[in-house]
Amino acid sequence: MRPWRCLAAVLSVAGALVPVAQAAPVFRLEEGMPPEEAAATRQLLDEAAARLPATWAQALDRPIDFAWRDDLPGGVHGRAHAWRIGLRRELLQAWMARPAPADASDQATHAALAAALHELAHLYDRTRAGRLSRDPRLLDLAGWQEAAWRPGRRGRNDFRDRSPDAYELRSPREYVAVNLEHYLLDPGYACRRPALAAYFDARFGTATPRADCAPGLPFVRDAVRDGTGPQLVDPEHIHAVDYLLAEGNSRPMSRWGHGMLRLVVCAPGRQRGPDCRLDLQHHLVLSFRAFVDDVQISSWRGLTGSYPSRLFALPLGQVVDEYTRVELRGLRSVPLDLRRDEIEALATRAAQLHWNYDGRYFFVGNNCAVETWKLLHDAMPRLAAMGLQSITPNGLLARLRRAGATDEAAIPVDADGQVRLGYYFAPANATYDGMYAVVREELATPQADAAAWLELEPETRREVLPRAGLRAAAALLVLESAAVRREEALARDELKRRWLDKPEAPGGTGELAQALREFLRLGGAFSRPASWLDGVPGYGLPQAQEREVLERRVAADAAARARQAQALEAGVRGLLSPRRRAALEGAERNLELLGERLRSLAGESS
């Protein structure tokens, strides 16, 4: 390594003349630099210094020795040590070879400025005024998150997707330098990393203009039922954020419940307020889940963190179906007591996670409750100070309540009111006996309760359909829907058992195999939105150009996925035992007949 030679005290003239209040850093150029190079160097350093916020420039209150270096390893553009900066000589050569008027959009100009600002950021970070890389708030925003189990932070940063420069993930110090470089040079920084831009603005007492940002926060919904493009969420249209808790049941994987967040987004044109609570079709559920590409959820893989943990954005209707109708679990929606700026910060943070985060799932150390806590913690300093960390979804709700972070006054006192306004979604089986009572009264069926009724063969249940009046037919619709879901669950169980016991597949799976691979590939894309923008320049939150590509790709993939799902369902059906298949199709036929019956009954009586 080339030693730092004695440096001449060449004071920057501009630096010496500006008043103290706007002090610019003073550079001492390496001795013996040819005059042309020295002039170009000074021009570069002056341009870099001119971009520094005043507080940053003031903190650089000692002369900085500067040299061009030929000894830096490949890919390294500069080094900063104790008030010394060395930059790669190629940067100077390119800088000097630029066409006459060149601004930061010129590649050589940008590269040299970026390198100089990066090293100035390191120096600033080491001053007493700086210390950004040790600021807990910066570490929250950057992704060196607090650990749930122990004091301190995790050593890894999983905000790996759509990074402007993977080098930033090496350490908090590099993160600060890379981000300050972009903050000062990239006009889109405030759009792409709004929370960090706001943090830097606050630190420096400056204001970065954000006029050109693409509107809204894009989320790609993992809607398995129908193909939809990205949903844009305008934080201004979010009435509230709820903690959404799926209650536990006796199954080991579900005992602790599941914790999610629900963005109560208002319908377009509706004024923000409590009325938005019923705009269910616009509400978005944010759910951290392990992305499992296998039917056998492996405890070992769950303990060792080999499943990705990602933030899924789901339509509320789908979540309600999944829990209350398929899993027969209740969903409790508890509004959080947040200020307007906190709601915006939370939504923005969620968008950042959605596009940038690719974490690891650990059953205990990094499950949905821990991830949701970290989201709340990292988005809102006020909640970060509440000590909410919990490793179970129930525990997190209890702590939110104890800390006064929930808006209990908004929740209706009576259970009916809670159900009517969407503060509680009851498990579907809560009504089955009541429904069967209507059937029994009207059609004089002998079975004692819903369970006994649903034990009958579908063909036996079908016999009463032609006699059913409107109320009984409506009740039967609820019961037959339950029957179809139960048959579907039994079919899944049968396939699991038969296929796992006898891995030699039944015939005709060649095409099915291909279709499956394609389906899983599409499913993977929906779980990691950044993959849609592979090969498209840009980082952080996608802006206008990326959104165009995104719109096209998502729409195509969603449509393909819906087609695949149908084709596969038909294929997989053929693998069921005749008995199981007949039972499933019998229940489906009942539902179809009921639909027809209801159409004629409800049509004539209204």
Place this chain on the structure above:
Amino acid sequence: MKHYLLTATLVLLGIAASHALAASFAGTSAGASSAGSSASSGSTSGDDKLVREAREDAAGFVASDGRLRSARLEAALRVMRERDPAAAQASDLALARRILAQD
């Protein structure tokens, strides 16, 4: 590979099954409903979907003589009234029947 295929299929089945379920709610034969749905995320299609998804809730409401009122039903009734001035005058029960009568 075979093992992977088999197990993966089962995951898939979970997804495909609820897909069919949605189709049944919509009152169409299994699997047919979403084939024609557009990729648009406009509010009109969202409203239609809301009403479709409230079918079971509407059935519970009609069967219980108006006793069981879920948020989904309330939301669907409100959307119907906002979209159709004639519906604004209709009773909850009449609108719930209309949901049941839909294709």
